[in-house]
Amino acid sequence: MKKKMKTSKTTFAASILAIAFAGAGTLIAEEKGHEGHDHAEHSEEAHQEAMAGPNGGKVIQVVEPHLEFFVTKDRKVQITALDKDGKAVPIAEQSVKVTGGDRSNPTRMTFAKEGEVLVSDIAFPEGNDFPVVVQIKVTPDAKTVIEKFNLNLNDCPTCKHQEYACTCDH
Numbered sequence: 001m002k003k004k005m006k007t008s009k010t011t012f013a014a015s016i017l018a019i020a021f022a023g024a025g026t027l028i029a030e031e032k033g034h035e036g037h038d039h040a041e042h043s044e045e046a047h048q049e050a051m052a053g054p055n056g057g058k059v060i061q062v063v064e065p066h067l068e069f070f071v072t073k074d075r076k077v078q079i080t081a082l083d084k085d086g087k088a089v090p091i092a093e094q095s096v097k098v099t100g101g102d103r104s105n106p107t108r109m110t111f112a113k114e115g116e117v118l119v120s121d122i123a124f125p126e127g128n129d130f131p132v133v134v135q136i137k138v139t140p141d142a143k144t145v146i147e148k149f150n151l152n153l154n155d156c157p158t159c160k161h162q163e164y165a166c167t168c169d170h
Ligand SMILES: [Zn+2]
Pocket: 156, 157, 158, 159, 162, 163, 166, 167, 168, 170
């Protein structure tokens, strides 16, 4: 009798282990499935069409609402929030930081609200083609979203925009 109980306990423990392993297996499978899903989302992003904003700047589409990144004549950056139709709406709680230019001596911009848009505190130095990193927080508690692109300020030969906001397929 005693022996039988011991055996059944062992069997019970073994089946708990088996369930635990099965559970782990399922978790791993789900993790893989989730990663696959994420990759699909990334490629969708990559296929998003280039859009120009109401001022002729680049539309940053990784955040909602979308933001227009526009370089003003005095080489400052102006950030405008856009509604679903791409029309300008007042900036809400968004905060933005931009780093760009020479990698060894980058320009670090912070932004303040000017009317309904955000404007950088400083301007980009000389140069018409350099990488920029835009860090965006949609709300103060939101995770920082990063958009990186090459800021090419040369005029596009085939559309009215500068190359960084070019909507041509070239
Ligand atoms: Zn172009």
